[in-house]
Amino acid sequence: MVPFAGYDMPVQYPTGILTEHKHTRASAGLFDVSHMGQVKLTGADPAKALETLVPGDIQALDVGKMRYTVFTNDQAGILDDFMVNKRDRDLFVVFNAGCKDNDLAHARANLKGVEIDYLESHALLALQGPAAVAVLARLNSVVQAMSFGMGATLALGKYEAFVTRSGYTGEDGFEISVANDQAEEFARWLLSQPEVKPIGLGARDSLRLEAGLALYGHELDPTTTPIEAGLNWTISKRRREEGGFPGAAIVQQQLKDGPARKLTGIQPEGRAPAREGTEILNSETGERIGVVTSGGFGPSVDAPIAIGYVATQYAAPDTPLSLMVRGKALPARTCKLPFIAKRYAK
């Protein structure tokens, strides 16, 4: 157990990170992500209000759908990244644990006419992997009809839950918001299913890294813009044209001229992992051209993998680089993300 954003969290269960990681890709893994901040936004037009703080197209969201977006600051830096779900009577957002206090203060100070409820009453469980749908369908077969990015309030047997078909592993799966007083019993039921094993923070990180998914505080922070981070796809044509979110002019300029640096996948050529903070060099001149933001070993790739920012001229796939690991310049190449094929349900 380790302290994480004020919570005691398991890094791994007794079988270890490699086994947990591979189990999630082969079957189903259960993650307790109750430390994340579940927040309900209500009011006359919370989507329109939220768009004053995010570049995402929230007004175009249909009921039952979800969208990934970020809070930006006036420099177009990212304050947090999160999912927004449009439900019948509200917007349901899930903030990162380490950001949620600041996010709530930011939202309360800036979202006029919006009521903001932090759902301390609810736990959040993620069931991830190819067997997740079969497991959850034992409680309610409706989940089989949900496509990735859909959400619905469902009775899962005796448990009342808001279920989204989503996740942070590159696999099919679900995130399930359930009342605290039902959460433990529900989690134990899930764990009693033969396909399901509990998964800790270690494998959560290696799974998302292989899937090329950004982690706040690593790839994303107040000094990185959505364009540098490769999140152009989260900004619709209307939002690009209209702006109207903090730092919009910088985002528009970077969309037009290209950013000075870009996030890229990095494939080391040897077996040595390059961890966060590893300097990235021009392989010929030795000039410093970037830094690794997340790096480690990809259990499913069976090789070291990394993500980092490089000067834009080096960001094209298959560009040779050097990684400074313990004083040695190790050869590597940029590569497309993700490192594994995503297997989301269509």
Add this chain to the structure above:
Amino acid sequence: MTTRYSKDHEWIRLDGDVATVGISDYAQSQLGDVVFVDLPAKGKTVAAGAEVAVVESVKAASEVYAPAGGEVVETNQAIVDDPALVNRAAQTDGWFVKLKLGNKADLDALMDQAAYDAYLKTL
């Protein structure tokens, strides 16, 4: 051949002039799945307490320190080819290096099995 331990969880076992060095079973269990080891070149001389190798698990990179000073006379290619051997057999086949000791008295500063077991209970 007695095995002695450092507070950093390396073990060392002397046979004649040459000592075999590895990480303890406790250390491998704390590291978790080992995925990479970086071993020194043969002929390198290391001081007692200096870094002699690096071991990386899925979680993190950790240094392996020489429990006693000496010259590296052999390294274990088996753990380079199969890093998980460190998890399976930390105190036998999963050894890291063999050192020709400069001063066998370095070993006197280390813990024997009973002292190491007692030390682990304090952690």
